[in-house]
Amino acid sequence: MPDAASRKVLLTGASGVLGRFLAVELASRYPGLVLTDILPFPGEVPEGARFVQADLADAEKIAKVAEGADTIIHFGGVAVEKSFETILPGNIVGTVNVFEAARVNRARVIFASSNHTIGFYERGKKLSVRDRPRPDGFYGVSKLFAEDVGSFYFDKFGIESVHIRIGSAIREPTEIRHLSTWFSYPDLLRMVIAAIEAEKTGHALLWGVSANTRSWWGEDDAARIGYRAEDNAEAFADKVAADPDDPVARRFQGGSFTSQGYGRAPEGKS
Ligand SMILES: NC(=O)c1ccc[n+]([C@@H]2O[C@H](COP(=O)([O-])OP(=O)(O)OC[C@H]3O[C@@H](n4cnc5c(N)ncnc54)[C@H](O)[C@@H]3O)[C@@H](O)[C@H]2O)c1
Numbered sequence: 001m002p003d004a005a006s007r008k009v010l011l012t013g014a015s016g017v018l019g020r021f022l023a024v025e026l027a028s029r030y031p032g033l034v035l036t037d038i039l040p041f042p043g044e045v046p047e048g049a050r051f052v053q054a055d056l057a058d059a060e061k062i063a064k065v066a067e068g069a070d071t072i073i074h075f076g077g078v079a080v081e082k083s084f085e086t087i088l089p090g091n092i093v094g095t096v097n098v099f100e101a102a103r104v105n106r107a108r109v110i111f112a113s114s115n116h117t118i119g120f121y122e123r124g125k126k127l128s129v130r131d132r133p134r135p136d137g138f139y140g141v142s143k144l145f146a147e148d149v150g151s152f153y154f155d156k157f158g159i160e161s162v163h164i165r166i167g168s169a170i171r172e173p174t175e176i177r178h179l180s181t182w183f184s185y186p187d188l189l190r191m192v193i194a195a196i197e198a199e200k201t202g203h204a205l206l207w208g209v210s211a212n213t214r215s216w217w218g219e220d221d222a223a224r225i226g227y228r229a230e231d232n233a234e235a236f237a238d239k240v241a242a243d244p245d246d247p248v249a250r251r252f253q254g255g256s257f258t259s260q261g262y263g264r265a266p267e268g269k270s
Contacts (some may be wrong), residue, residue, distance in 0.1 A: 004119050004197050008032060008068040011055060012098065013076030015039040018112070018169055018188070022073065023049060025189050028134050030196075037076060039088075046161035056094025066101035074098050074146075075112040077205075081137040081257050090143035099153050102161075107216075110195045113147055115142035115181060115230055117165055119254020122217075123180070127253075128203040128219035129165070136254035147205065154203040162195040162225060167217070173236045176243045177255050179245040180214045182233035188213075194227035201225050 007030050013019040014035035020042065027033050027046035034050055035041060040132065041051040054061040056076050066072060077090040095111075102109050118127060119136025135141045143165075150161035167181030168186050174217065187210045204225055207217035211229040243250055247266075248259035 002084060002172045005031070005115050007071050007196060008034075009071045009196065010034045010036065010066055010072065011042050011073045012036050012094075013074070013079075013112070014051065015041050016075065016079065021191060022075070022186055022189070024072050026073075029186060034065065034069065037061075044177050048152060050179075053074065053087075054250065056097060057246070059093075059097045061087055062094070062097040062220075063101050063104065066098070066107070069101070069105050069107045070267055072098055072108045073165065073196075077112075077142070078139065081139045084138045087138045091139070092145055095142075095146040095149055099149050099159065099161075103153060103157050104228035106159070108158070108196075108201065109153075110120070111146050111150065111161060112159050113143040113163045113165045113205075114140060115165055115167045115208075115217075116254050116257050117143050119252055119258050121253045122251060123177075123234070123253055124216065124217050126216055126255070129207065129221070130219065136252065136258045137260065139257070151203050160203065162198075162201050162204045162206065162221075164195070164206050164208040166176060166216075173233045175241050179233045179237060179240060180209050180212055180216050181234075181241070181255075182231075183208045184210045184214055184231035187229050188244055191222075191227050191228070194217045194225045197229065197264050198225040221248050246266070 001158035015037035032102040036052050036054050038055045045051045052065050063109045082101040116123050120134035147163045153159040167183045168178045169183045173182045206220045210231040212233040248262045252258040
């Protein structure tokens with residue numbers, strides 16, 4: 001890997017909420033940053049970066065956008081629970097297109113995975129990234145697909161990837177669940193930079209969460225890439241509202257995603 005300043009970085013999902021934050025923060029650190037999204041970039045493209053509009057499902061376009069990249073930060077795709085047909089092009093086909101481009105360019109992939117890979121664990125259960133996944137929808141399944149594509153591309157081709165299972169990446173926690181799942185913007189940025197600049201990562205799985213007193217997520221590969229969380233949602237404990245009045249969402253770590261279309265009888269009933 002070249003030294004930090006000469007990294008050739010591509011960011012997918014650049015027009016999204018987290019993408020726009022990362023675009024601004026990374027543009028000054030990595031000159032020549034390339035931004036891409038299916039939607040136009042809202043507002044001015046940060047100085048030192050350039051934007052290319054492209055659909056992740058378009059293999060040819062993604063191959064072209066990724067030419068010369070040594071790092072691909074892959075944050076693009078459908079970011080909420082939807083039908084399988086809606087998830088398929090961006091999250092499944094798109095992820096394969098990104099890893100193929102990474103293979104051709106020998107690039108490292110940093111992927112925005114999600115807590116919805118494990119959403120059906122009960123709240124309070126402390127998890128390791130080695131625990132069996134329990135996705136709470138097609139969205140969560142698509143994130144596991146990407147984690148596994150990363151594993152396959154590392155074992156077969158030596159392509160490294162860092163998969164960040166993001167909890168709740170928002171400016172401030174607003175409800176009780178966030179006291180466990182909050183991932184501050186500064187911690188997100190620190191983790192992405194550590195993942196870009198680590199000498200070696202192999203295939204790494206990380207919890208995208210701050211150092212929250214009430215976190216449910218423990219063992220992961222953060223130390224291996226030289227990252228330590230600094231923020232703690234507990235500082236907002238007096239300000240947050242109660243979680244929505246939804247017994248299924250209140251029971252499981254994935255919150256409201258778990259109760260969408262939930263079809264099981266209440267506990268104890270057949
Ligand atoms: N915000 C969070 O707390 C959170 C939590 C877990 C995971 N994540 C993941 O982090 C990433 C960024 O999240 P966000 O909150 O900024 O979501 P977002 O919806 O604001 O951004 C996603 C971007 O992907 C783009 N996109 C969708 N389909 C595309 C396609 N086919 N081709 C090209 N671009 C496409 C969208 O236009 C959008 O700009 C997502 O992958 C999301 O799943 C976010």
